[in-house]
Amino acid sequence: xxxxxxxxxxxxxxNKEVLxxxxxxxxxxxxxxxxxxNGALSYDLSMTENIGGSSALxxxxxxxxxxxxxxxxxxxxxxxxxxxxxxxxxxxxxxxxSWTVPSGRTKCNIKKFVVGGIKDTxxxxxxxxxxxxxxxxxxxxxxxxxxxxxxxxxxxxxxxxALEYANAYANVHSNSTRRILCLIPAFLLMTF
Amino acid sequence: MEFFHEIVFWPDxxxxxxxxMDWVLNFLNNKLKDTNPTTEFTNWASFSYTFDPLxxxxxxxxxxxxxxxxxxxxxKVEHNVAQGSYVHAPGAKSNIWTLPYPAAEVSSNPKxxxxxxxxxx
Numbered sequence: 001x002x003x004x005x006x007x008x009x010x011x012x013x014x015n016k017e018v019l020x021x022x023x024x025x026x027x028x029x030x031x032x033x034x035x036x037x038n039g040a041l042s043y044d045l046s047m048t049e050n051i052g053g054s055s056a057l058x059x060x061x062x063x064x065x066x067x068x069x070x071x072x073x074x075x076x077x078x079x080x081x082x083x084x085x086x087x088x089x090x091x092x093x094x095x096x097x098s099w100t101v102p103s104g105r106t107k108c109n110i111k112k113f114v115v116g117g118i119k120d121t122x123x124x125x126x127x128x129x130x131x132x133x134x135x136x137x138x139x140x141x142x143x144x145x146x147x148x149x150x151x152x153x154x155x156x157x158x159x160x161x162a163l164e165y166a167n168a169y170a171n172v173h174s175n176s177t178r179r180i181l182c183l184i185p186a187f188l189l190m191t192f
Numbered sequence: 193m194e195f196f197h198e199i200v201f202w203p204d205x206x207x208x209x210x211x212x213m214d215w216v217l218n219f220l221n222n223k224l225k226d227t228n229p230t231t232e233f234t235n236w237a238s239f240s241y242t243f244d245p246l247x248x249x250x251x252x253x254x255x256x257x258x259x260x261x262x263x264x265x266x267x268k269v270e271h272n273v274a275q276g277s278y279v280h281a282p283g284a285k286s287n288i289w290t291l292p293y294p295a296a297e298v299s300s301n302p303k304x305x306x307x308x309x310x311x312x313x
Contacts, residue, residue, distance in 0.1 A: 061241040068243070068253070082253075083244045103246040106256070 004172050005078035008112055009089060010121040013133040017140065026124045026131030034129025037113035043081050043101065049093050049117020051127040058107035074172070081109040090116035143169050 001007060001017040014021065024035040039052015047053055059067075059080050067076045077085045083103040091099025099116070101109075115121050115130045124131035143165035150162035157163070209216040245253035293304050 064241070064243055084246045103244055105244070106242040108243050 001172060004072075004074040007135060007138070008078060008115060008132070010115050010124040010131045010133075013131075017138050018133070018135040019137040019139060019142070021133040021135045023133060024129065024131060027126055027129070029126055029128050031128070034126075035113070035132050035134065036128055036130075037134075038115050038125055038130030038132070039128060041110045041112070042114045043109045043111075046094060047090060047099050047114065047116065048125070049119060051117060051125060055109055057110055059110055064108055072170075077111065079110065079112045081111045083108075087116075090114075090120050093117055093119045140169050140172065 001012070001015060006012050006015075007017065010026070022035070025033045028034050038048055041055045041057055042048045042053040043055065045053040064080060067080060070076070076082065077087075081101045083101045083105075086098055086100040088098045091097070113130070113132060113134060115125055115132050118125055121131065147157070147162040147166045147169075150157040150159040205216050205220070242248070242255040243253050244255070248255040298304050
């Protein structure tokens with residue numbers, strides 16, 4: 001995967017990064033067989049084309065601060081709804097053709113596992129079941145384990161493979177085309 | 193079972209109750225909140241913040257963060273087991289809620305209480 005955020009889309013179910021995940025049944029509405037997190041976590045109904053939303057579950061201060069300070073934008077906006085962030089693959093049923101996190105709430109909603117509405121998921125998502133396969137183990141974790149093992153009890157490594165894996169991990173999560181600067185509104189950038 | 197699902201540390205409370213029932217009852221009765229150094233993670237102020245880059249661009253999005261509030265106690269994990277050991281809680285007063293090794297197992301394998309070692313493969 002070139003972009004960490006893509007992990008949370010039904011279209012990327014069981015992609016090459018996912019070593020194994022929970023195989024929910026797409027389209028099934030019986031409780032227990034589907035993935036209910038789309039409706040349980042989404043910011044509002046417009047985000048999911050009215051198949052669930054208005055969650056009151058928010059990310060904790062400590063975790064949000066860690067994500068913001070980490071400056072890996074793809075991981076931040078892939079996991080959390082940050083006001084001003086625009087998602088081109090969510091809200092495709094809306095006049096704007098996309099969904100942008102509104103401003104005004106005190107805390108930040110969770111974006112992870114919210115895949116959007118029916119159109120956003122090519123008809124896979126239904127009420128109560130996003131059809132999304134959440135990854136339980138990703139290739140990125142194996143990369144990190146390899147790197148950790150290469151470092152061992154030391155503080156650094158010259159193992160070429162370990163460096164390659166660590167860099168691959170960092171690139172996917174930071175997504176260099178969308179740096180953290182995007183958090184600053186465009187109008188503010190223009191005034192400086 | 194309901195408690196088990198709703199509170200992720202319910203099994204830890206049950207386990208701790210076997211050797212530290214007073215602490216568990218005080219915790220469940222909310223008597224330790226904000227006052228006891230072992231329960232700083234329950235400090236209500238730590239749940240409150242505002243992050244909105246559109247409304248608060250001059251502070252990089254932050255406003256009303258816990259660290260700006262009077263009386264906020266930063267959350268922290270206190271690693272108070274013996275230096276060089278990462279694998280066990282020393283007893284009832286430990287701030288690390290991990291399962292202590294039974295004495296019989298430690299007796300048969302003293303290395304359970306020593307620092308893990310890395311290996312090459």
